[in-house]
Amino acid sequence: MIWNESIECMNREGIRALQGKRLVETVERVYHNVKFYRNKMQDLGLEPGDIKDIDDLYKLPFTTKDDLRENYPFGLFSVPMSEVVRVHASSGTTGKPTVVGYTRKDLSTWSEVVARTLTCAGIQKHDRIQIAYGYGLFTGGLGVHYGSEKVGATVIPISGGNTAKQIQLMQDFESTAIACTPSYALYLAEALEEQGIDPETLNIKVGIFGAEPWTENMRKEIESKLKIKAIDIYGLSEIIGPGVSSECEAQDGLHIFEDHFIPEVVDTNTLNPLGYGEKGELVFTTVTKEALPILRYRTRDLTILKDEVCSCGRTMVRMEKCTGRSDDMLIxxxxxxxxxxxxxxLLEISETKPHYLLIVERINNLDTLEVWVEVDGVFFSDEIKKLEFLTKKITHAIESALGIGVKVKLVEPKTIERSEGKAKRVVDKRII
Structure with a gap:
């Protein structure tokens, strides 16, 4: 099933023509309404008339998260505040958050692309979707909420946390879908197991997971433990929130809704555009947003774009699952x-749990990496030899994958703090 077949199955020539028209309109608007972009373009010797179609995209300046922070809170808005009907902000770890705004039309666009996302996952009006993303300034909860209502699904807006209540509502309300972070999905799986609840007795058939990177092995773990299909969705508040791209039921890359968001992949060093099939940093230009249009936003996410038509029939460019970010990278x-x-x-090793913590330190001017790994209680033995053997096994596997020496510390189940939002994976104690 496809939500908007005329757009999602449009041929490449049609998509590019639509993108070009909308790009020209967007550049004209930001040049005249956003001082930041006008200055950026003038520094490059560019005027709106220099951008004639999609092939001129590379001429435009990049935008970074720092640019949004430096123009905090509303400096990049292209409409007066009287037209902004909602603001959201990034969850941000340090410093000022990145603030985004929406006009009424922007909210309609957002609902449309999330409706496509949910339809990609097989969710329809008869479904009951339990939204366990946080509501508030974070875009996840409300973004999925309004898209779900547009589809016509029954929304259960429980928000994040309160795991016991989550499980109760899954049972009592007979939820058929859940939306949350993948790490929280595993947390729910653990809680079900502890309560002796068989996931197959629930009605949940699909999970809509995003907001943090996760691997194919983690997908297998979630699908195995919860007995559902795990769908990867992608979004970021600066571009719109959830609804930028989504896997379909074929689970073969994430369809980018290109009529609203033009994707590029660029070399992380030179920032030169790369072709389909080449791995680099994902960059987006929004071409329908009114309140906060963004030119060539550097997401820092690493991926590959591919333009082959999917088996589902959608023709939009797909991106591979993002499993890393250039700014999450540890050197x-x-x-x-x-x-x-x-x-x-770790997910390839049967004795371990899918919970880990990386401790990075600098000792005598040398960087060290210690990996805390939770071991399944069945294998956490008092026998020193068994633990030593398991430690060596895990150490060897990690060192083979990374190419550097690491120290592995085995810890008992529940030692590593669980998260009901984005999982904290790294503690970097270095002073660099």
Whole structure:
């Protein structure tokens, strides 16, 4: 089933023509309404008339998260505040949050792309979707909420946390879908197991998971433990929130809704555009947003774009699952490391739980990496030899994947703090 077949199955020529028309209109608007972009374009010797179609996209300046913070809170808005009907902000870890605004038309666009996302996952009007993303300034909860209502599904707006209540409502309300972070999905699976509840007795058939990177192995773990289909969705508040792209039931890459968001992949060093099939940093230009249009936003997410038509019939460009970000990357003794690499290794080892913590320190000017790994209670033995053997096994597997030496520390189940939002995977104690 496809939500908007005329757009989602449009041929490439049609998509590019639509993108070009909307790009020209967007550039004209930001040049005249946003001082930041006008200055950026003038610095490059650009005027709106220089952008004639989609092929001119590369001429435009990049935008970064720092640009949004430096123009905090509303400096990049292209409409007066009287036209802004809602604001959201990033969950941000340090400093000022990135603030985004929406006009009434923007909210309608947002509902449309989330409706496409949910339809990609097989959700229809007869479904009951339990939304366990946080509501508030974070875009996840309300974004999925309004898209669900547009589809006509019954919304259960429980928000994040309160795991006991989550499980009760799954049972009593007979929820057929759940939307949350993948790490929280595993947390729910653990809670069900502890309560002796068989997931197959629930009505949940699909999970809509995003807001943090996760691997194929983690997908298998979720699908196995919860007995559902796990669908990866992608979004970021700066672009719109959830609804930028989504897997369909084929689970073969995430369909980007290109009529609203033009994707590029660029080389992380040179920032030159890369072709389909080449891995680099994902960049988006919004071409329908009114309150906060964004030119060439550097997401820092690493992926590959592919333009082959999907088996579902959708023709929009797909992106591979993002399993790392250029700014989540750890550089340890000159080696680039992503937490997702370690997660993938651990999920291949039957004795371990899918919960881990990376402790990075600098000792005598040398970076060290310690990996805390939760061991399944069945295998956590008092026999020192067994634990030593398991430690060596895990150490060897991680070192083979990363190419550097690590120290592995085995810990008992429940030692590592659980998260009801984004999982905290790294503690970097270095002073660099």
């Amino acid at each position: 340890i003794r000159g080696v680039n490391i992503f937490p997702s690499q370690i997660e993938s290794v």
